Amino acid sequence: MTFYRKGLGSRGEEEAARYLYGLGWRILERNYRCRIGELDIIAKDEGGTLVFVEVRSRAGNSHGLPEESITQRKQYKLRMLAQQYLLVRPKLADSPCRFDVIAVEFNPNGEKKELRHIKNAF
Template sequence: MSDNTSRPQRAAEPRRPRSADIGRLGEDLAAEHVQSLGWTVIERNWRNRFGELDLIAADGSALVVVEVKTRASRIFDDPAAAVTPLKLARMRRLIRHWLADHRDSWWSEIRFDVLSVQLDSRDPTAVDRAVVRHHRGVFA
């Protein structure tokens, strides 16, 4: 015997974004931020066997390598706190590799910035509530 009574349907809860989705959203917001400053995005997600550079941009004649740190939780400090001395050393090596691959370009300055993106913990996809902090010249 089958039960033909219908059960009330629950409203589907919105799917929580995966970590990769949150990272991609943060990188998109970071690219928009640097473009709003008048910078030109040269490359995104450049990779080699040693790692990845999130965002490479030109600020006039300065080359700016941007590390993007995104969080959807407020439990931890500013996402930029995740850029440790070990991470900085890795970034220096990656920047040298990028420059070696782009010998035809000339830059008056090379700078490393960190953009921290704090998403709304209740709705990480609400980009209008995201907070972007720009840490310039973490090392030059």
């Protein structure tokens, strides 16, 4: 992964976290890692639902929209990661859960162009 892509991803996650805080959500963890992979953001929404948020960022649209890059395989992996997270956090196991996607688009000069929040993305 190039520095540019990694930097873009980090910026997208920062924008997403700021957006969620603005909604009044409580962010429980960011960049949760285990042997399976990583969850970008784990939060509780204003209604108490546990939300696993996948953040996708792009500069330009030559490769499509950011959210279009989440394949069936990636969705499966995110579900497995969420199960693993709940195994090590048994107090949260009975919480209602969902998967959201936040897509962040940047202009080629690095300015945020658009942020889209897709609830119940899969």
